Amino acid sequence: MIVRIATEGQYELPDEDVDRLNELDNELVALVEAGDEERFQEVFQSLLELIRSDGTPVPDDVLEESDVILPPPDLTFEEAGEQFSGEGLIPD
Numbered sequence: 335m336i337v338r339i340a341t342e343g344q345y346e347l348p349d350e351d352v353d354r355l356n357e358l359d360n361e362l363v364a365l366v367e368a369g370d371e372e373r374f375q376e377v378f379q380s381l382l383e384l385i386r387s388d389g390t391p392v393p394d395d396v397l398e399e400s401d402v403i404l405p406p407p408d409l410t411f412e413e414a415g416e417q418f419s420g421e422g423l424i425p426d
Contacts, residue, residue: 336392337385338400342407345389346398354384355402362418371411378414382407 335352338344347355358381365374382404392398405417 335401336398337389338403339382339385340403340406343394344392344398344400345385346392347385347389351384351388355381358384359418362414363420366411366414366418374411374414378409379407 335347335349335355336344337347337355358377361377362374362381365377385404405413409417
């Protein structure tokens with residue numbers, strides 16, 4: 335799976351991490367709905383760290399369509415309400 339972190343770049347994420355990525359996405363949706371900004375920021379950083387640590391950066395000169403596009407790391411909680419709603423970024 336190719337995941338883009340907006341303003342940062344693309345990463346190729348191993349298949350074994352896709353379920354964990356989906357779990358974190360679902361948790362983020364629930365946290366936005368609950369209005370839990372502090373926990374949202376913690377989980378969002380965990381999501382980004384999963385991508386950065388387990389993913390392999392896609393070189394800038396390689397054109398790959400992203401399967402998932404994550405908001406930038408400096409996403410505000412207010413902006414998160416627009417991104418993490420319904421099925422989240424990764425439909426179930």
